Amino acid sequence: MRAEIIAVGSELLLGQITNTNATFISARLAEIGIDVYYHTVVGDNPDRLKKAIGIAQKRADLIVFSGGLGPTKDDLTKETIAVILETYLENNVDALNSIEDYFLRANRIMTENNKKQALILADSFVLKNHHGMAPGMALEKNGLQYILLPGPPHELEPMFEKEAIPYLLGALGKQEVIVSRVLKFYGVGEAELEDRVQGILLRQSNPTVAPLSSQDAVILRLTAKANSTDEAVKMIAPVEKEIRNLVDEFIFGTDDDTLSSKAAELLKKSQLTIAAAESLTAGLFLSELASEPGISSSLKGGVVVYNEEVKVEQLGIPQSLLDEYGVISSECAEALAVKVKQKFGSDIGIGLTGAAGPSPHDGKPVGTVWIGIALQNGEVSTFKLDLSGNRNTNRRRASQYALYYLIKELK
Amino acid sequence: MRAEIIAVGSELLLGQITNTNATFISARLAEIGIDVYYHTVVGDNPDRLKKAIGIAQKRADLIVFSGGLGPTKDDLTKETIAVILETYLENNVDALNSIEDYFLRANRIMTENNKKQALILADSFVLKNHHGMAPGMALEKNGLQYILLPGPPHELEPMFEKEAIPYLLGALGKQEVIVSRVLKFYGVGEAELEDRVQGILLRQSNPTVAPLSSQDAVILRLTAKANSTDEAVKMIAPVEKEIRNLVDEFIFGTDDDTLSSKAAELLKKSQLTIAAAESLTAGLFLSELASEPGISSSLKGGVVVYNEEVKVEQLGIPQSLLDEYGVISSECAEALAVKVKQKFGSDIGIGLTGAAGPSPHDGKPVGTVWIGIALQNGEVSTFKLDLSGNRNTNRRRASQYALYYLIKELK
Numbered sequence: 001m002r003a004e005i006i007a008v009g010s011e012l013l014l015g016q017i018t019n020t021n022a023t024f025i026s027a028r029l030a031e032i033g034i035d036v037y038y039h040t041v042v043g044d045n046p047d048r049l050k051k052a053i054g055i056a057q058k059r060a061d062l063i064v065f066s067g068g069l070g071p072t073k074d075d076l077t078k079e080t081i082a083v084i085l086e087t088y089l090e091n092n093v094d095a096l097n098s099i100e101d102y103f104l105r106a107n108r109i110m111t112e113n114n115k116k117q118a119l120i121l122a123d124s125f126v127l128k129n130h131h132g133m134a135p136g137m138a139l140e141k142n143g144l145q146y147i148l149l150p151g152p153p154h155e156l157e158p159m160f161e162k163e164a165i166p167y168l169l170g171a172l173g174k175q176e177v178i179v180s181r182v183l184k185f186y187g188v189g190e191a192e193l194e195d196r197v198q199g200i201l202l203r204q205s206n207p208t209v210a211p212l213s214s215q216d217a218v219i220l221r222l223t224a225k226a227n228s229t230d231e232a233v234k235m236i237a238p239v240e241k242e243i244r245n246l247v248d249e250f251i252f253g254t255d256d257d258t259l260s261s262k263a264a265e266l267l268k269k270s271q272l273t274i275a276a277a278e279s280l281t282a283g284l285f286l287s288e289l290a291s292e293p294g295i296s297s298s299l300k301g302g303v304v305v306y307n308e309e310v311k312v313e314q315l316g317i318p319q320s321l322l323d324e325y326g327v328i329s330s331e332c333a334e335a336l337a338v339k340v341k342q343k344f345g346s347d348i349g350i351g352l353t354g355a356a357g358p359s360p361h362d363g364k365p366v367g368t369v370w371i372g373i374a375l376q377n378g379e380v381s382t383f384k385l386d387l388s389g390n391r392n393t394n395r396r397r398a399s400q401y402a403l404y405y406l407i408k409e410l411k
Numbered sequence: 412m413r414a415e416i417i418a419v420g421s422e423l424l425l426g427q428i429t430n431t432n433a434t435f436i437s438a439r440l441a442e443i444g445i446d447v448y449y450h451t452v453v454g455d456n457p458d459r460l461k462k463a464i465g466i467a468q469k470r471a472d473l474i475v476f477s478g479g480l481g482p483t484k485d486d487l488t489k490e491t492i493a494v495i496l497e498t499y500l501e502n503n504v505d506a507l508n509s510i511e512d513y514f515l516r517a518n519r520i521m522t523e524n525n526k527k528q529a530l531i532l533a534d535s536f537v538l539k540n541h542h543g544m545a546p547g548m549a550l551e552k553n554g555l556q557y558i559l560l561p562g563p564p565h566e567l568e569p570m571f572e573k574e575a576i577p578y579l580l581g582a583l584g585k586q587e588v589i590v591s592r593v594l595k596f597y598g599v600g601e602a603e604l605e606d607r608v609q610g611i612l613l614r615q616s617n618p619t620v621a622p623l624s625s626q627d628a629v630i631l632r633l634t635a636k637a638n639s640t641d642e643a644v645k646m647i648a649p650v651e652k653e654i655r656n657l658v659d660e661f662i663f664g665t666d667d668d669t670l671s672s673k674a675a676e677l678l679k680k681s682q683l684t685i686a687a688a689e690s691l692t693a694g695l696f697l698s699e700l701a702s703e704p705g706i707s708s709s710l711k712g713g714v715v716v717y718n719e720e721v722k723v724e725q726l727g728i729p730q731s732l733l734d735e736y737g738v739i740s741s742e743c744a745e746a747l748a749v750k751v752k753q754k755f756g757s758d759i760g761i762g763l764t765g766a767a768g769p770s771p772h773d774g775k776p777v778g779t780v781w782i783g784i785a786l787q788n789g790e791v792s793t794f795k796l797d798l799s800g801n802r803n804t805n806r807r808r809a810s811q812y813a814l815y816y817l818i819k820e821l822k
Binding site for chain 2: 012013014015016017018019020022023024025026027028029030035036037038039040041042043048051052055059276278280281282283284285286287289290291293295296299300301302303304305306307310314343344356357358359391392395
């Protein structure tokens, strides 16, 4: 099955927004073995949309549309498709109810325009929208599959995964379900990880194992196709185990976990409190932890000790220690962790010091970072990083590594 | 002139990367009055690329290509265009020199493959690449304009602005230069801003005035076309003045300014030092300031006082004040600002307290935030926000508003 994705919207052609929907849809179609041959973007113009559809009909078996399902006069994707397919739009009771429900929940008044959104292509299958008003649609005509999706990514993405993918699997005659499991790594580069699990990557077929890289983690996505969710889960388990046998030390979480959510979860579970003394990160570590709801029972607070005199005055780091070992040292990171733990009466103390850049600091090259972790039993560990980014990627990575080492200690 | 942008690259069709190049090129073309009618994405496949070009030739006067100019066998944009246009590739001495220079500068060894990148379409105009090896090309054939650009955005963007735009203006017979000036706003919504400057927006032509919205600011981009840079700058000045007369109170900076860079600049200029006590933002405000290089002479540090007892113990906020007014109050924000200024011996103190969400806090609804600013002369101001985002957009906006109010005080 060859697919084409047509995004409809003049704002895309004006460069006001980026076509991230095509990226998302392409990645999900690749997972179920559908090849995407073209992306097309066309404006809110019925003639040009008609021509684009005409071209796609000749070169694709599946056309996925995004955008143009809204309530305004500019939204004309389904109207244009109705003309081309020589069919008509009809009111869909479920869709109308769902739109009315949406307005009730949002406590807003429904306008006549919104009723337009309850119109669907005759004989189409409704793709439910749990995050907005416009229902999606799927239909087959003359051997071609058409999928219509709303433009906003937070509506399109769950609709595509939960409604369109099962529809497509059915259309492909596959009695299949797709189950994905994401393993999240830190402290290891994508190339090194691929190298270490290469044997598994090479013989992958079902489940597939795809390495992905994001800003804050390296990811392996395991995707199994099976006749039932249970079966798919059972197919993924041994592959996950095999991967864990090779590289478990770098896995900090799964699926929707982030470094901060995992650290917050483990802190809550262990009923331990934490405080931090931050130099180069200047509050970034604590702020990341505080992004997690319900952290207040674990997070006491901390100090930002940006320059040397503040470290001495506010935390009581001995000036002699700084003179002997320097501000960027294992000894300073340890002292920051121990002192902030004492000062805030927390179970765990974290210390962060380093040279973020752009210039070397206290004789240490840009990217040198020391992290200290003082535990409730009195033990203190320190970790050294040699980062190679710019000022702000170094600061961010230092904060993320501190979360990663914290997770390892809490496990 | 009708334009089409064709991005070449299988990784786009696999959903591994997003076509941000089309967004960038579209926005720049809109500025010089060229309408983009279609974006197309096609894989590294010569047959399908040929077909895509054939379609574009029928519906566009200008085709802009991105990607496929690299050294590998998969890179075949210029080779395919050569076949279609019945022309040939020739070695370009300047391009080869520039590639050799690049390898010298990068201290890397040049391979035979890289010489392929010095081949350009016969009779084409070379678009210089100052950030990579592949030169771009521009040529006219049978009344159509073809522009070829490398895929990596950090190479494509400067090449398009500095090389392709002047070429296009020349091709359009315009002896013009384009100059843009960006005004950055905070504390005002895009809709309200547009409403207040509507008179200017409506009669805009040269300079054009385009409202843009980004995560952290509302932006007006003024773009003038003129015969010289001087003339363009002179055309922008009165329009900027007129805008400032209407909404100057919301303008925090221009061009590349961010809230944190502007705050850091004003702190340095005034030689004032700063400290902050952060509750809901938990270090985010200080971390934003610390993202600016050279901030260490201004930024003393601060405390993260996440829960009530820490506010009392670490900063000496009177328990009676918290009991009387609550943690989320003008009084608490003021006390945080004053106390942290005293404790750190800084000229300015900032206090941040509020209910980030997801649940109300201390009887205050989600999104209620108080910001306190204590100045060197003993004056203290407090500001209330009623934010409507989720936990982390509220935390981020609170931090950004604190920077914005700080900028206003420093001005």
